[in-house]
Amino acid sequence: METAPAALGCCVVQETRLDTARIRAARRVIDPIFLDTPLYRCEALEPDLGCTVSIKLETANPVRSFKARGTEVVASLLADKGSPAVVCASAGNLGQALAWSGRGRGLDVTVVASRFAPAAKLDRIRGLDARLELVDGDFDMARERAAAVALYNGIRLVEDSLDIETCEGAATIGLELVDTVPSFDAVLIALGGGALATGVGHVVKACAPEVEVICVQPLGAPAMTHSWRQRRVVTTDSTDTIADGVAGRRPIPAVLDDLLLVADDAVLVQEASIIAGMRMLLDHAGLVVEPSAALGIAAILEDRDRFAGRHVATIVCGSNVDMDAYHRWVGAAPIHR
Amino acid sequence: METAPAALGCCVVQETRLDTARIRAARRVIDPIFLDTPLYRCEALEPDLGCTVSIKLETANPVRSFKARGTEVVASLLADKGSPAVVCASAGNLGQALAWSGRGRGLDVTVVASRFAPAAKLDRIRGLDARLELVDGDFDMARERAAAVALYNGIRLVEDSLDIETCEGAATIGLELVDTVPSFDAVLIALGGGALATGVGHVVKACAPEVEVICVQPLGAPAMTHSWRQRRVVTTDSTDTIADGVAGRRPIPAVLDDLLLVADDAVLVQEASIIAGMRMLLDHAGLVVEPSAALGIAAILEDRDRFAGRHVATIVCGSNVDMDAYHRWVGAAPIHR
The missing domain is CATH 3.40.50.1100 (Rossmann fold)
Structure with missing residues (x-):
């Protein structure tokens, strides 16, 4: 994949709080160790998923996440x-x-x-x-x-997701995604507080609006997805998911407003699919990931027809996981089909 | 870490078969997906190893190795x-x-x-x-x-390691290592046929000769290390190691000649240390690696005094491993100390 000159001319997604020029400027203050992360097609995942899958890997850095x-x-x-x-x-x-x-x-x-x-x-x-x-x-x-x-x-x-720096920092991932050739048909983004989703979503909609922006949240922590669907803040009393990184109960109104402008869809996935996604990333991509980072694969697993034959990018957003819990979830035995 | 202008002025390591200008030119024909791989300090490994450890990660690409x-x-x-x-x-x-x-x-x-x-x-x-x-x-x-x-x-x-393209391609890793600030005190390189070791070693000795180049091989596949030590080709009748990627019996004379010019040391490590290295990379760095990629960590584990307080870079050169064997070696339980 190489830099696409066309990506230089981005549209303005005027309505969100984010600013594409400021996002480009953010690259200059972020330590390069966190930028230009690996983005590669992972063919070994594809037979099981039925679509072309590219991974944007945000774990190979000193803090093992995109944050x-x-x-x-x-x-x-x-x-x-x-x-x-x-x-x-x-x-x-x-x-x-x-x-x-x-x-x-x-x-x-x-x-x-x-x-x-x-x-x-x-x-x-x-x-x-x-x-x-x-x-x-x-x-x-x-x-x-x-x-x-x-x-x-x-x-x-x-304040994560509320503070514009957290969104625009995350949005630099979007710049790296849209600056690639060939482009993707859809980007799958873990949805928690919303910094990653609104950040990447803003850039994708500004620079490559034809790419579908799909947010993925666990069924056990659905507040933001319910809010997006109902176009108003919906809170929950509790959460119940292993995906600790995205387990919020109280969406932030300003972040929801941004998400409504940039997300094409928000879907909820089951815990079993998150675990299956983690196991696939281990067995077929050699990647240890935390549950939140497997949400994208989980979404494909739950709706193969939707993605069949398309090129999907998923952001592997973190790998900070307790290894004992990880082994309990993923198990020691490989998947045999 | 950032680009060091000083690294532009490399010395000529005239005697090897490799050419630094040709190595720089090689970058232009290698798909960028394989270049500029993550290089980051992994502090979570350091308490156990007693030195500063940076990882050069060659697994986050479509073939999961540096090859x-x-x-x-x-x-x-x-x-x-x-x-x-x-x-x-x-x-x-x-x-x-x-x-x-x-x-x-x-x-x-x-x-x-x-x-x-x-x-x-x-x-x-x-x-x-x-x-x-x-x-x-x-x-x-x-x-x-x-x-x-x-x-x-x-x-x-x-012919891997004999053909100069395989050495000079691998040597592009060396360019990425020497172009960083701060520099390292030592680089630990898996030694098999010798393409990686002579390639990276050539560039390090040409551009940052003060950095110690240490090759690491399993005790169960020691032919090249014995050859380096005796300054003549030594073959073995068999190999006995889980590190399949470096298990050769017959060193290539021309590659040995190069290795003699660029390696400061060649050490042999036990299988138990390789497994301990794999486990540490999993538990503390979240990395699944094949045995050959853990040789550097194994070398530190076997000689902590040698590396104490120094900054060591190790190339995590591949992650293609049978998961059932991996689980058998590394085990499902985390390390408790």
């Missing part, structure tokens, strides 16, 4: 302003990324997370020298606590 | 000449890579392999539309058979 694209932008702006500290709530990946980006710029980083978050994620946040505060509740409770910490200390609160 | 860097050069030259066909012997990875590179250029590709090669590798060679011929012996017997096929059909025989 640093956003935290690099945040930390760069804070460092320019001379800010000494920053706090965020995190399901685990944003916290690692902010810790990495902040450490390199001399920022004091506090991460608030659920004590039920994967130990692998919490360990890495500590390992990157951040202050980790755990709440006895879920991600949305961590959000409340992080806001209180920010207010009390008078420091910047980074 | 296509060489076959792209070979296939490009053959296509330019209008050659219709090509044959190689392969332990499994070269065959996949030649099949991929040849298919894209309309070449008829034959691969000769041992019937004992991993089924995953043989399946992928077939999947990439190559003609696969199996011999009832090891890789060195496949080499003999491939030579006979080439002679009989009057077609080009690609």
